[in-house]
Amino acid sequence: MPKTHELVSLDIGSDSIKGIVVDFSEGYGNVIAFSNVKTRGIENGEIKDVVALNESMTQIIQDLEEQVGRELRGDVLVSSSCGDFTLTEITEELLLTEKEDSYVTDEHVAKLTDNLLADLFPTNEKNSLHLFVKRYILDDTKIVVNPVGMKAKKIDAIYTVVMGSERYRNVVEYATKDITGEAEYYISFVSNAEAVLSSVEKDRGVMHVDLGYNTTTITLYYANTPLELQRIDIAMKNVLKDIAVVLKTSVQEAERLLRTYGVAVYMDVEPTPIEYRGLDGRTIQKTDKEFVSRIIYARLREIFMRVKKLYKDYTVKYPEFGSVGIPGGIVLTGGGAMLQRVETLASEIFKCPVRIGTISESENFKCEGNEINVFTPLYAPTFGNIIVYQKEQNMYTPMIGERSRKKPSGGFFKKLSETFGKIFG
Numbered sequence: 001m002p003k004t005h006e007l008v009s010l011d012i013g014s015d016s017i018k019g020i021v022v023d024f025s026e027g028y029g030n031v032i033a034f035s036n037v038k039t040r041g042i043e044n045g046e047i048k049d050v051v052a053l054n055e056s057m058t059q060i061i062q063d064l065e066e067q068v069g070r071e072l073r074g075d076v077l078v079s080s081s082c083g084d085f086t087l088t089e090i091t092e093e094l095l096l097t098e099k100e101d102s103y104v105t106d107e108h109v110a111k112l113t114d115n116l117l118a119d120l121f122p123t124n125e126k127n128s129l130h131l132f133v134k135r136y137i138l139d140d141t142k143i144v145v146n147p148v149g150m151k152a153k154k155i156d157a158i159y160t161v162v163m164g165s166e167r168y169r170n171v172v173e174y175a176t177k178d179i180t181g182e183a184e185y186y187i188s189f190v191s192n193a194e195a196v197l198s199s200v201e202k203d204r205g206v207m208h209v210d211l212g213y214n215t216t217t218i219t220l221y222y223a224n225t226p227l228e229l230q231r232i233d234i235a236m237k238n239v240l241k242d243i244a245v246v247l248k249t250s251v252q253e254a255e256r257l258l259r260t261y262g263v264a265v266y267m268d269v270e271p272t273p274i275e276y277r278g279l280d281g282r283t284i285q286k287t288d289k290e291f292v293s294r295i296i297y298a299r300l301r302e303i304f305m306r307v308k309k310l311y312k313d314y315t316v317k318y319p320e321f322g323s324v325g326i327p328g329g330i331v332l333t334g335g336g337a338m339l340q341r342v343e344t345l346a347s348e349i350f351k352c353p354v355r356i357g358t359i360s361e362s363e364n365f366k367c368e369g370n371e372i373n374v375f376t377p378l379y380a381p382t383f384g385n386i387i388v389y390q391k392e393q394n395m396y397t398p399m400i401g402e403r404s405r406k407k408p409s410g411g412f413f414k415k416l417s418e419t420f421g422k423i424f425g
Contacts, residue, residue, distance in 0.1 A: 006074030007389070010060070011188055011381040013081050014042050015213035015236075015335060019060045020374070020382045021068055022365065029386065031367035033067035034374050035060050042082060044214060077385035081188040081212055085164055087229035089134070092116045092157045101151035104138075109148060112157045120161070130190045130388070132160040132225040160225050162190055184389055189217045190226075191384030192333050194391075196357030196377070197221065205321060206328025207314070208357070209307055211336025213237050216303055220314050220326070228314060232306050236336045239299045246295050247287060253277050257292055264300055264342040266293035297345065300336070304349045311350065329353030337377040359383050 005025040011018045021033040037060045041053030065072055092112045096102040113131065120129070136144050138152035147155055164187050193208045202221040210217040216235045220228040243254035253276055263269050271288040278285050311330075315321040329352040332342060337356050346354040359365065359375045365383060367374045 006072075007077060007386055008064070008072050008074055009077045009079075009382040009385040011079045011081075011191070011379075011385070012042075013039060013188065013213060013381075014044075015039055016378075017056055017060050018379050018382050019064050020379060021064050021072060021074075022386060029365040031365060031370070031374055033064045034367070034370070034379065035063035035067070036378065037063065046082065075184060075389070077184045077186065077382075077389050079186040079188045079191045079381050079385050081214070081217075083164055085162060085187060085189075085229065085231070087226060088161045088163070090116060090119075090159045090161055092119070092159065094155050094157075095153070096155060097153050099153075101153055104147040104150050104152055104155055106148055108155060109157075112155070116157075116159060116161075120163075129161055129163040130187060132162075134158045134160055134223065134225045160227070162187060162226060162229065184385070184392075186385050186388055188381045189219060191381045191388055192357070193219060193221070193226075193384070194387045195359050195380040195384035196331060196333055197328075199224065201328035201331070204327040207307075207311060207326050207330050209330055209332050211236060211303070211332060211334035211342075213335055216307070216334075216336075218307055218310055221328075222318065222320065227318070228310075230310055232303070234299070234303050234306060236334070238303075239296055239336075242295050242299050243292065247276065247285065247292075249276055249278055249285065250281070258296065258339075261289050261292055262296050263289070263293040263340045264296060264345040265348075266290050266297050269293045296339070300339075300342070300345060301349065303336075304346055308349055311352075325352050329355070331355055331357045333357040333377045333380055335378065 005023060007022045007024070007029075009020050009022065015038070017037050017039050019033075019035045020031050022029045023032050024030070037056055039053070040056045041049035041051070061072070092115050094108060094112050094115065096104070096108060116131070135158050136147040137156040137158070138144060138147060138150060139154055140156070142150075142152075144150065189208070189210050189212075192210055193202075197206055197208060202224045205220075205222045208217075208219045208221065210219075213236050215231045215233060218228070218230045218232070219226050240251050240254045240258060243249075243257055244251045247254070247257070249257075257274065257276055261272075261274055269290045271290040274287050274289055274292065275284050276287065277283065307330075311326065315325055321327075330346060330350050332346060332354065333356075336342065343354050343356060357377055357380060359380060365375075
């Protein structure tokens with residue numbers, strides 16, 4: 001852990017920016033500040049208004065600093081769902097000896113990762129990525145999970161690499177590195193999965209469905225490695241648009257109706273009267289809870305049917321799942337997972353185990369009096385950033401080499417504001 005025993009974790013989404021400040025001085029993660037502000041300036045996963053985005057970032061930093069009563073300190077972790085992402089399988093080879101077999105050491109394993117990074121970034125220009133080792137192969141014949149201590153002349157490592165696009169790097173890395181030196185940056189849905197999926201689920205097989213605002217992201221895990229990654233363009237923004245169009249109101253008012261009265265299914269929902277404002281912002285219109293739920297149900301069912309097709313495709317593609325299905329079933333996260341009775345609809349459609357993803361390692365984190373607000377799918381990526389960061393201290397950082405961290409002078413909030421103005425202005 002950093003010397004300050006403090007981590008600041010931010011997640012930049014298309015709909016909102018989440019942030020937490022976690023103190024580890026007592027040996028566990030104590031959440032001492034948390035904030036969720038509306039994202040402005042990002043549309044369809046792309047920056048459209050830099051000034052507006054800067055204002056949102058400024059707001060969340062101010063919120064966090066006001067709660068802790070000082071400038072933020074410690075390492076800063078940032079994830080984002082902006083940009084495009086790819087999942088690729090890459091094989092890296094290392095010749096140990098040309099004569100007698102040699103024992104595989106930790107240094108050999110580290111060298112494989114160093115070579116992989118050098119191949120991915122020949123100009124030493126790092127992009128956002130997550131590395132997963134699928135397996136090691138000794139002398140082209142023996143498949144092992146951990147090769148250290150075994151004899152071989154050659155070792156191959158098969159990696160799964162999840163990498164963000166250049167746009168992602170511009171939004172996340174460039175927007176933070178001048179503030180914190182070499183800040184740690186991650187991809188939202190990977191951090192999300194690390195927070196909510198158990199190691200047993202990821203090992204035996206599980207499908208992570210992130211019901212985001214701009215896209216729905218589906219990731220299939222097996223043997224503790226992501227095997228498939230798909231993003232579909234129907235998401236919660238479409239649910240909001242449907243409510244706004246049918247009820248002839250604004251998207252903002254539709255969002256209020258969704259958060260306050262929204263239910264994923266309409267069966268057994270009482271037709272409780274609801275008042276809302278029309279497009280002019282003044283006229284009072286009337287509807288009922290059941291009708292709003294019918295609107296939500298129609299679009300959410302369409303999303304789940306698209307996901308169900310992928311589920312079936314994966315059970316055909318991977319023989320391990322063919323007869324019994326994906327053992328871990330479906331784990332839902334994202335803003336859509338906060339919707340009432342979303343599990344009911346998902347279970348009805350998928351016909352397999354379904355659960356809402358919550359912080360699987362919450363026993364390692366505490367948030368006195370605010371657990372019900374913080375330990376939800378909403379903040380999962382921010383906790384996932386911390387979990388990934390902690391793992392990397394033992395896995396990747398020694399292999400890549402010590403990263404320099406130039407701590408800036410001046411307040412965190414001030415430097416963040418200046419950086420956004422300089423980079424995107």
